[in-house]
Amino acid sequence: MMDCCHQLPSDFSMEERREIENLKLHKQDLLDDIQKLKWEIENVMAEIQDFESAEENKVLERGKQFSSGKKKFNMDPKKGINYLLENNLLEWKPQTVAEFLYKEEGLNKTAIGDFLGEREEMHLQILKAFVELHEFLDLNLVQALRQFLWSFRLPGEAQKIDRMMEAFATRYCECNTDVFQSTDTCYILSFAIIMLNTSLHNPNVKDKTTLERFISMNKGINNGEDLPNELLTKLYESIRNEPFKIPEDDGNDLTHTFFNPDREGWLLKLGGRVKTWKRRWFILTDNCLYYFEYTTDKEPRGIIPLENLCVREVNCTRKPYCLELYNPNSKGQKIKACKTETDGRVVEGKHQSYMICASTAEERDDWIESIRASITKDPFYDLVSVRKKKVIKQTPQV
Numbered sequence: 587m588m589d590c591c592h593q594l595p596s597d598f599s600m601e602e603r604r605e606i607e608n609l610k611l612h613k614q615d616l617l618d619d620i621q622k623l624k625w626e627i628e629n630v631m632a633e634i635q636d637f638e639s640a641e642e643n644k645v646l647e648r649g650k651q652f653s654s655g656k657k658k659f660n661m662d663p664k665k666g667i668n669y670l671l672e673n674n675l676l677e678w679k680p681q682t683v684a685e686f687l688y689k690e691e692g693l694n695k696t697a698i699g700d701f702l703g704e705r706e707e708m709h710l711q712i713l714k715a716f717v718e719l720h721e722f723l724d725l726n727l728v729q730a731l732r733q734f735l736w737s738f739r740l741p742g743e744a745q746k747i748d749r750m751m752e753a754f755a756t757r758y759c760e761c762n763t764d765v766f767q768s769t770d771t772c773y774i775l776s777f778a779i780i781m782l783n784t785s786l787h788n789p790n791v792k793d794k795t796t797l798e799r800f801i802s803m804n805k806g807i808n809n810g811e812d813l814p815n816e817l818l819t820k821l822y823e824s825i826r827n828e829p830f831k832i833p834e835d836d837g838n839d840l841t842h843t844f845f846n847p848d849r850e851g852w853l854l855k856l857g858g859r860v861k862t863w864k865r866r867w868f869i870l871t872d873n874c875l876y877y878f879e880y881t882t883d884k885e886p887r888g889i890i891p892l893e894n895l896c897v898r899e900v901n902c903t904r905k906p907y908c909l910e911l912y913n914p915n916s917k918g919q920k921i922k923a924c925k926t927e928t929d930g931r932v933v934e935g936k937h938q939s940y941m942i943c944a945s946t947a948e949e950r951d952d953w954i955e956s957i958r959a960s961i962t963k964d965p966f967y968d969l970v971s972v973r974k975k976k977v978i979k980q981t982p983q984v
Contacts, residue, residue, distance in 0.1 A: 663701035684715035703746025858936035888925035
């Protein structure tokens with residue numbers, strides 16, 4: 587300290603020199619404090635960066651979980667939703683789930699349809715909320731159906747179709763109060779339009795529905811009264827000019843063929859030449875049974891026309907819950923069917939009968955019932971007939 591003081595001018599008093607030295611010491615303390623603050627700021631900034639990085643990782647992880655949940659949903663809707671709920675990525679509220687199904691990209695439309703068609707009370711509330719996300723104001727019925735049927739794919743089960751089309755009819759009539767006298771009218775006409783689409787655009791249907799027949803088959807459905815011919819003509823021409831389309835992610839360019847199957851699902855099929863069981867996605871529609879290797883395939887691996895065939899339950903030593911497709915009038919002969927080889931060639935099937943295995947006895951029985959129904963009657967008949975009788979009975983008495 588004295589050495590430093592000697593460096594000061596000689597005219598400084600000792601008191602002044604001490605004061606100057608104290609100032610120097612205070613300055614050093616301040617510099618030390620500043621350095622400590624710098625270190626603390628650096629530590630805080632590092633902690634902030636670590637926190638932000640951790641938050642980013644959390645966001646990335648939740649994004650990965652959300653993507654995983656969507657993939658699980660596409661494979662099994664209920665399991666996918668449960669996964670999202672368990673990881674707090676979705677709230678179990680009708681509006682929230684409905685918005686997820688309606689707005690979220692990358693969801694399989696078939697999975698959405700299966701989930702919406704369930705009969706539990708919560709699913710019914712979700713279906714109602716989902717339908718209410720559609721705005722049908724000032725749309726004619728075909729335009730509204732195009733919008734509605736683009737947001738999911740109708741499932742194959744009749745009861746699911748009934749619930750979904752009932753919800754659609756209710757929503758359409760809420761948006762357009764002066765078009766129909768009841769939701770029953772909207773419900774019946776919606777099915778008539780779907781059947782018209784199949785009639786006009788399915789090459790397997792030879793007897794095409796004419797405008798006159800379309801008008802005739804819808805007589806008396808408006809609470810016993812006829813709908814205006816102008817309205818029915820406009821709807822008919824809209825379908826004739828442009829068939830319904832189903833979403834691309836379902837992998838079907840054969841829109842008119844697989845638009846509304848009687849039944850669909852995974853089954854095991856026994857090979858014709860090589861006797862091995864293979865898992866295939868089956869679609870039952872238009873008196874044919876189609877099978878695919880994957881649900882996303884655009885073309886079926888095989889087609890089994892059901893004309894002249896019968897179906898029955900059979901006991902199989904290796905597999906339980908089996909059913910058999912067979913021709914009772916041509917024993918020992920190959921069934922007329924076709925399949926696609928791996929090289930793309932379409933060849934005649936090699937089966938004298940088709941052995942198919944379900945996963946449960948209930949599933950087997952449901953398939954047998956559906957195949958028998960497909961062979962004998964129109965898939966929409968039961969859904970519409972009761973409702974149609976109800977409204978036509980209301981015809982005003984003269």
